[in-house]
């Protein structure tokens with residue numbers, strides 16, 4: 001075991017786009033667990049768009065990271081030393097121990113993975129928070145019926161890739177929106193969506209209309225929104241009567257210095273659209289069922305997933321900036337070992 005720990009701290013709050021100097025990578029003393037605690041070695045760090053919000057001090061649903069504090073983040077790893085009755089050395093665990101190689105935990109928010117169904121990294125993606133978010137937003141809030149059309153933005157990412165595949169499992173037509181031809185090809189050919197529209201090609205309104213016209217003219221029954229902004233505006237005119245919008249994220253807005261004003265608001269009224277924002281941790285009661293079903297579909301080969309992996313904790317700031325720019329395919333991770 002190493003004698004020192006490595007951590008990434010928030011050094012300053014970004015204004016606009018995140019920069020590498022908003023973070024500092026430091027060596028620190030190895031933490032020591034006391035009675036009721038354990039020492040965990042983090043092997044995987046999850047990078048997620050919500051971290052942009054935690055870097056800011058604007059009011060949100062969760063507390064900001066303080067300057068000089070370890071960045072928050074989901075982790076997967078192994079218990080190295082335990083003084084906790086519920087955990088022993090060698091246990092595989094998933095939790096939110098932050099951007100650091102080692103952490104002391106009292107077990108709060110830590111989940112033991114006894115018989116992993118997939119490599120531990122999957123518990124930060126398809127079998128973890130992003131997978132559960134897709135399940136909850138689409139199935140609990142979106143309530144798609146067989147034959148309906150589901151559209152999802154950031155379709156090649158961690159959440160979006162699961163949303164479209166769940167839509168197919170439920171007998172819907174799945175249309176993705178993603179940045180670039182390569183991502184769209186992946187979404188259709190590897191993930192099995194019916195179509196995918198490249199919003200960076202500069203013709204989103206027309207291309208989306210063409211992708212939705214599948215023999216007969218059909219609109220959208222569920223729009224799973226991960227991005228907000230101009231993409232939401234392009235989608236709104238295509239919404240069907242009594243359609244649903246699970247509002248999962250607004251990534252196009254996270255680094256914006258001026259809020260985007262939605263122009264097609266009229267569609268909410270004329271189409272009687274139900275929009276609901278949600279945070280996956282609001283419904284902890286749904287997690288066991290979501291994880292059971294996702295695990296089942298993964299085992300049956302009905303869910304595919306991709307990972308983009310950066311190597312080493314010091315690479316995390318650059319990889320996080322890449323995630324916000326769309327450089328990732330599937331789940332963005334950092335391998336810490």
Ligand SMILES: NC(=O)c1ccc[n+]([C@@H]2O[C@H](COP(=O)([O-])OP(=O)(O)OC[C@H]3O[C@@H](n4cnc5c(N)ncnc54)[C@H](OP(=O)(O)O)[C@@H]3O)[C@@H](O)[C@H]2O)c1
Pocket residue numbers: 048049050129130133154155156157158159160177178179180183226227231247248249250251252253278279280281323324325326327328330331332
């Ligand atoms: N509500 C919840 O509980 C919850 C939980 C997890 C995630 N989320 C939200 O879900 C969304 C997706 O998260 P994720 O973890 O799955 O990330 P991700 O999709 O794996 O990665 C983010 C993707 O966003 C896209 N993007 C970046 N800037 C954009 C822009 N200006 N316009 C359109 N797309 C843009 C990029 O893909 P392209 O190359 O396609 O642009 C990028 O790859 C985020 O908004 C996140 O905050 C919400």
